[in-house]
Amino acid sequence: MPGQGAGRRPENRGGKRMNKLLRSLAASIALMPLATAAVADTKILASWDQSYAAVGEVLDPFMEYLEAETTAELGLSRFGPETIPPFEQLNPVTQGLFDMLYTNGGYHYNDIALGMALDSLSGDIGTIHESGMWDFVDQEYQKAGLKLIAIFYDTNGFHMILKEPLTGDGLTGRRIRGTPLYHPVIEALGGSPVVLPGGDIYPALERGVVDGAAWPAVGAVNYRWFEVSSYFVRPTFGQVGHMLLMNLDAWNALDEQTRTEIETAARAYEVEASATFDGLAGTEEETLVAEGMQETRFEDDVVANLKSAWYNGVMDLAATVNPDEIAQMREIAETAGIGE
Structure with a gap:
């Protein structure tokens, strides 16, 4: 797709x-x-x-x-x-x-x-x-x-798995599987989002249709994506x-x-x-490493802005559909200290 x-x-x-x-x-x-x-x-x-x-x-x-x-x-x-x-x-x-x-x-x-x-x-x-x-x-x-x-x-959040490690230029030139939820972060890091159901990620990685996939930090093991990718990205987000x-x-x-x-x-x-x-998250990372995957990390400047980019990107996207309601969600979140 x-x-x-x-x-x-x-x-x-x-x-x-x-x-x-x-x-x-x-x-x-x-x-x-x-x-x-x-x-x-x-x-x-x-x-x-x-x-x-x-x-x-x-x-x-x-x-x-x-x-x-x-x-x-x-x-x-x-x-x-x-x-x-x-x-x-x-x-x-x-x-x-x-x-x-x-x-x-x-x-x-x-x-x-x-x-x-x-x-x-x-x-x-x-x-x-x-x-x-x-x-x-x-x-x-x-x-x-x-x-x-x-x-x-x-609360362990989302992460990305990649076929090749990060090299300091974010996701520039990479096609990353992600539902619209992930699009603001993928695009902010220079990547191109590709929408696929979870069940299609394995063959897409295997065939080179995508260069990586965004997914919750729990899940890659059961789908056996370690067979078709070599790196998981840290830190997680959201x-x-x-x-x-x-x-x-x-x-x-x-x-x-x-x-x-x-x-x-x-x-x-x-x-x-x-x-x-x-x-599950602790066991997941241990298993990925045991199966041969390695950690690759975002650069410090990306990490410093990742939380803000995620929060504002998701909220801004949601506001294109429900602007008044998302404005109220932002107010509740920021008052309670659970937003940016």
Whole structure:
């Protein structure tokens, strides 16, 4: 897939046609009472498959935890990007074809950009709640027909993997895989962003379609990118928000006790997830080194401006979609000390 400009939605060869599974889901949901569908058969659509640790090590355990902590029979089941491509998942959930969406805000920023803006922040999940940011984002997603259930933050942030080491000229002349979230930083460092789903990164590196890839600091090991690249870049930047959203009608159809139980479980697991990511990040880097990858570092002048470039770049991009809301996010972030 060719690279996209920062303000354009990535195209997907599947187009806008619903596949057979999606049509059958729509038909079955239409025949079921909403409350029954939401409680007895809760479908979670995920932007990644189990190869990404945020699914296998965080979402799947949370699903088990949620089932154990709620008295209702939720009947949780997970569907991945093989069902609906990552960049096309928001609408099927807002339309009620799936009940929940586990994703990163960068995958749907053309529709609502606040989720992507979350990744520009600093601070742990407790600070995100205390600042009022969590509630503000929840409020805005509800206007779009979605309830924010949880943000599973990986505060270890994002990094890049490269086929060749840095040489003092940033990313000049290099094609770097990255969703629009990464575009401001890639372009500021002289690189050319190429939009690809996670599953396409390995062959793109192998064939030389890209020279590197931007991705969360946790993930390269399971995808085995160490087989087709030799360097990981330090320092990392930003933090990774894995959002769990729910169709608002499905949420409202739940009884009060079930909603309270879900919220309580989600708050507890947000903290657990952060600790899980910390452990995974340490193991990840050790494994990359053991597999033959080496660290390559940005120059000191780049490092000095990296945090600011990331924060302002992501916020500015998000503001092209939701200018008033992003202005409010900036105010909350800077008042709480979780912005630039």
